[in-house]
Amino acid sequence: MRPREIAVVSGKGGTGKTTVTAMLARALSERCVICDADVDAPDLWILLKPVVQREDLFVGGHKAQVNTPPCDGCGLCSRHCRFKAITMTPSGAHVDPTACEGCGVCSILCPKGAVELLRTKQGHVFESQTSFGPMFHAKLNPGGENSGRLVQILRERARKSAGELRKEWILLDGPPGIACPAISALTGASLGLIITEPSKSGLHDLLRLLEVTRQLRVPSGVVINRWDLSQEGSNRIRQACEDTGTPVLAEIPFQEEVVRDLSMGNIPSSIPQELVDQILQGIQRITQGE
Incomplete structure (x- = not known):
């Protein structure tokens, strides 16, 4: 049953x-x-x-990451980020992970292919005994x-x-x-x-x-x-x-x-x-x- x-x-x-x-x-x-x-x-x-017997990472959602190089600081990603999650620095684009919603616009628009979306650690899952x-x-x-x-x-x-x-x-x-x-x-x-x-x-x-x-x-x-x-x-x-x-x-x-x-x-x-x-x-x- x-x-x-x-x-x-x-x-x-x-x-x-x-x-x-x-x-x-x-x-x-x-x-x-x-x-x-x-x-x-x-x-x-x-x-x-509970006494924890097993612990696993919970991975979900995406965040943008800018790789320097090949980022050349053109600013295209920053101008088109509707969440204002990307700012420009002397070394290139910088992503604020707390503001990023993982929409992927930046990775699509980047002419250098410098932006990638990475799955992120969101929490932990536990199996326990009580x-x-x-x-x-x-x-x-x-x-x-x-x-x-x-x-x-x-x-x-x-x-x-x-x-x-x-x-x-x-x-x-x-x-x-x-x-x-x-x-x-x-x-x-x-x-x-x-x-x-x-x-x-x-x-x-x-x-x-x-x-x-x-x-x-x-x-x-x-x-x-x-x-x-x-x-x-x-x-x-x-x-x-x-x-x-x-x-x-x-x-x-x-x-x-x-x-x-x-x-x-x-x-x-x-x-x-x-x-x-x-x-x-x-x-x-x-x-x-x-």
């Missing part, structure tokens, strides 16, 4: 997405492969404390490109591992928002588990994510975190879920003990196990046809 892949997502950071993922990893101990797909700001490792099972995660360099592709690589490795180890679940901590990395994490998943909070922005982000999962044809379920901070906000989220036919799998209350546990890098222990079991039961119901 194909492992069921649960993508835990949220409209923005700080809603409790990674916390819920860590609690589910603990509950599914040894039955799942874990994947942290939040490659721009990964922090699941803080709670799961107390709850294998974990695949990555770290994109600041300003690194191709985060959607990096998410895809992590998912491919997690799927391969789950198949080889005959794990029932792939638990994926997805990127926040609805941009390319989040879409890469949700596409083809068995379920999008959306973590939200009782605020106006939480409701707005929830509705955007529900539209994304609908477009991608990915079933979804909702967990309302810190629901008791705003009864009015929670009621609005419940109503939105009812209007869209989306089940609310659990409502987690605010607890100061959770904040203390997280500040110490620990998975919260004060959240009742019944709530975690309730989420898992809801996931089972939605994905049982997989």
Whole structure:
């Protein structure tokens, strides 16, 4: 049977997405492969404390490089660079790699063939072991490109591992928002588990994510975190879920003990196990046809 892949997502950071993922990893101990797909700001490792077993470079995107010689300082590349990434110096053209978008215009126009496009190191990919099972995660360099592709690589490795180890679940901590990395994490998943909070922005982000999962044809379920901070906000989220036919799998209350546990890098222990079991039961119901 194909492992069921649960993508835990949220409209923005700080809603409790990674916390819920860590609690589910603990509950599914040894039955799942874990994947942290939040490659721009990964922090699941803080709670799961993985031991790295393998590290690979992630290479993607292109940057221009000027070779001197044959560059003779004609300035043609600099005049036509729309990103203002090339400046002229006494020794020839100089490329600012942080501004270069790798479009290739400079390499096409250079009459001396002095400009070449090189693939660049964008980050690192890790295969690790945790107390709850294998974990695949990555770290994109600041300003690194191709985060959607990096998410895809992590998912491919997690799927391969789950198949080889005959794990029932792939638990994926997805990127926040609805941009390319989040879409890469949700596409083809068995379920999008959306973590939200009782605020106006939480409701707005929830509705955007529900539209994304609908477009991608990915079933979804909702967990309302810190629901008791705003009864009015929670009621609005419940109503939105009812209007869209989306089940609310659990409502987690605010607890100061959770904040203390997280500040110490620990998975919260004060959240009742019944709530975690309730989420898992809801996931089972939605994905049982997989």
